[in-house]
Amino acid sequence: MRIDVWSDISCPWCYLAQARFGKALAEFDHRDEVQLVHRSFELGPKLRRGDTAPIVKVLMGYGMTEEQALANEQNLSRLTAHEELGYVVDRDHGSTLDMHRLLQFAKDRGRQRELLGIFFRANFAEQRSIYDDDERLVELATEAGLAADEVRTVLTDPNVYTDSVRADEAEAARVGAKSVPFYLFDGKFSLVGAQPITHYSRALERAWV
Template sequence: MRVEIWSDIACPWCYVGKARFEKALAAFPHRDGVEVVHRSFELDPGRAKDDTGLVIPMLAQKYGMSEQQAKEGEARLGENAAAEGLDYLTEGRDHGSTFDMHRLLHFAKEQGRQDALLDLLYRANFADERSVFADDERLVELAAAAGLDADAARAVLADPERYAAEVRADEREAAELGANGVPFFVLDRKYGVSGAQPAVVFTQALDQAWGSRSPLTTLDGAATGDACGPDGCEVPQAKGDV
């Protein structure tokens, strides 16, 4: 069975959702028979490589909130990440184009190192103070840490056309499947799970997809999971918020 996951490195719910899915997969009795493939999805396609900025001011401007409210939202996202055993910097992070990261992930897929690189990119973006944006040498370091040849990774980054078609193809396919936000999980082209659902929902999806032969169906209760879309990322509400 194949599980395809559309995600973006800039998406905090993709970071959390990957951990929740892997928790379900680890307990799945047929996990050795499951192939996981990561697909590209840019939340801000077409963004210039050198266009970077801090996350907190961006959130405040985008949603018309104060910077304090943006900080509180990031703190709640950090709590969700921590619940999955993930580190998360709630202040000081930046954001920018993820196109080159997706190209590099396609290269890593050919080398059998895609999942390892994705984990490192997530951790670098959400848990490390050093930026991953507009810094090719930083990406080369992460590629090497994932087991890829540093010079080969550097060559990919130096040629903007390398794997660009593969990234765009993934993004077109996401649109065809009806995915307008990420993370978006497609299990054996039978079921779609949208958002960073609890592990129990992924367990249900794995069980159903393993034994079923139906067209792609969005699971009941799975359409409202926390996700990131073109308009931004949903922020978990504090207890008692309406």
């Protein structure tokens, strides 16, 4: 059984969903026969390198007051804590294209799942920003088992793996994925958003039939 998952590293709901789905999958009897494919989806496709800002200011740009933005982040901190995840409220937000390109590279090396988890942890649970810092991305990618010189080569050329990112985004549009996280179960049906663990468990059982 194949499950395609569209997500973005800057998406806190994707971070939460990954943890919940992971728990559901760990309890699934046929987990060893599940192929999990992570697909690229940029929440800010128009963002460019250098368009980095504190998340509270970004949320205020969408019409929230500062108090509402802080309350939103504090709520997410509580939700992630329930899944034993770290969460930094005053983190940065910016372009994730380079991270998606590295995830496509990691897919070719069989390390995509590891790198995605590391990117999520670094973005949401650690104070140091992962945006506009190639050496930080190299450090994280090597933690996932990738070769530092190969990672630097990908980061140096903005065209490398960009087509693969765009292909994933085009496929998202084709299957109706307008927001993330978006889980497509064996091409049969989808779940959108950070669902409860029980919903993922039922979806796994339903897709297996």
